[in-house]
Amino acid sequence: MQQVKAVIARSKAAPVELVTINVPDPGPGEAVVAVQACGVCHTDLHYREGGINDEFPFLLGHEAAGVVEAVGEGVTSVAPGDFVVLNWRAVCGQCRACNRGQAQYCFATHNATQKMTLEDGTELSPALGIGAFAEKTLVAAGQCTKVDPSARPAAVGLLGCGVMAGIGAAINTGAVTRGKSVAVIGCGGVGAAAIAGSALAGASPIIAVDIDDSKLEKATTLGATHTVNSSQEDPVEAIKRISAATYPGAEGADVVIEAVGRPETWKQAFYARDLAGTVVLVGVPTPDMQVPEIPLIDVFGRGGALKSSWYGDCLPSRDFPMLVDLYQQGRLDLDAFVTEEIGIDGVEAAFEKMHHGNVLRSVVVL
Known part of the structure; x- marks a missing residue:
């Protein structure tokens, strides 16, 4: 286990807090990712306002890119050092949708089994199973999609939710x-x-x-x-x-x-x-x-x-690398979606800017 800084929503409509959290070592099928950038999405605000569910406290952030730091037993899809975009559609490979070749409609997507916690042991609910307003986060290995490591994290991380949608x-x-x-x-x-x-x-x-x-x-x-x-x-x-x-x-x-x-x-x-x-x-x-x-x-x-x-009917393993390649070729301007880059302590201010509608995306850069 390791301790890192992260942004949480402790209760409904309360300002977010920058706190220390516990990130477990990855178990079977899991990965720890060092987050490099994470977009501030309306969905994070919905979580803070109680519009998704009431499973507080939430570990916010989900439009992220970073580097795999460690993987658990049985993980072969990614390895330490891989540059990845995180996704909230880790497909099961066994449900009816997957078996008929339509994994983009998977009925049994999954997240990490273990829970990240506050220092006192309180379990956190990660936004969309990711929780990436954090220096490091624990996810299911299937939530990590390898892409071109030379791509700009602040731009390609946005494929994790809104831009892909x-x-x-x-x-x-x-x-x-x-x-x-x-x-x-x-x-x-x-x-x-x-x-x-x-x-x-x-x-x-x-x-x-x-x-x-x-x-x-x-x-x-x-x-x-x-x-x-x-x-x-x-x-x-x-x-x-x-x-x-x-x-x-x-x-x-x-x-x-x-x-x-x-x-x-x-x-x-x-x-x-x-x-x-x-x-x-x-x-x-x-x-x-x-x-x-x-x-x-x-x-x-x-x-x-x-x-x-739903999520742009995407299949991350198919769509993310293709779109990152188009970005690298100059055919898809992902940089245009990054209105500003902010620190991890700027999430609350980014939510306020979102209310005024004058940003496409504020991106937390770690």
Whole structure:
């Protein structure tokens, strides 16, 4: 066991604390990772606010990259010294989804068996089974994905959650390709990544929708061909107009990605897609939200697909190395998502900036 500095949420809505925690030596199937960088994600804030569950205290942080320090018995997928991006989808290899060759839908993903603790022995609940606002963390070995060791940790670590969720929502869930039009409603970190993923896939037009002009401006640098400020014009009509200008007769975009997670914006996405088009919900709703009232005949009559995208339907072992390689080639600008680099003592201030919506990602660098 070793002791390291880490950021915890001790109770609901309380400011986070920088404390000393105990990290066990890795047991069978586990690995200890020295964290080099970890993004500050909205999900961490949800944990602190009690929006995920009430299993306090939480060890926050989950969008991380680092170096494997030690592995436990039976681990062959990674070794000490490997540079890895951490993920929260360690697939089991044995469930129905895995057995039918769809490990990205694994029904039995897993985390480390042992618990990290406070100095007094209180067990910590690591965010998404990772807990990477820490100098070192204990994870299941399957949560470590080896990538190019020359890549910048602050950038590629973001593939661990938000950026992968957005890129995957476009490419994996929405099946975006050349010849398809895309609209993305909500241009925060995940929505911006969906735009980048759509551009990577060769889609056009790519329509960014938000109420914040600064986010729309950023979206254009990531590949958006058109922007719509939905506080100033009807986004549904705007998406239809822009889509039809490229593809005469289109009644909307081929794929509409909802990256807000609210009933009203999901309804906009439903009506902004073309006939036989696809809606992808990647924004995370709260438990109290309900599907908006839509006539069932509209669901039937428009055809197409209504999908949700969980972690961008990614398979880390397949997707992370590929996307890191594209980043290294200059074809995927992951650096654009890093708004600022901060110390491990800056997480609470980063949460405050998140409330104001003026960052894509603050990244803790250790």
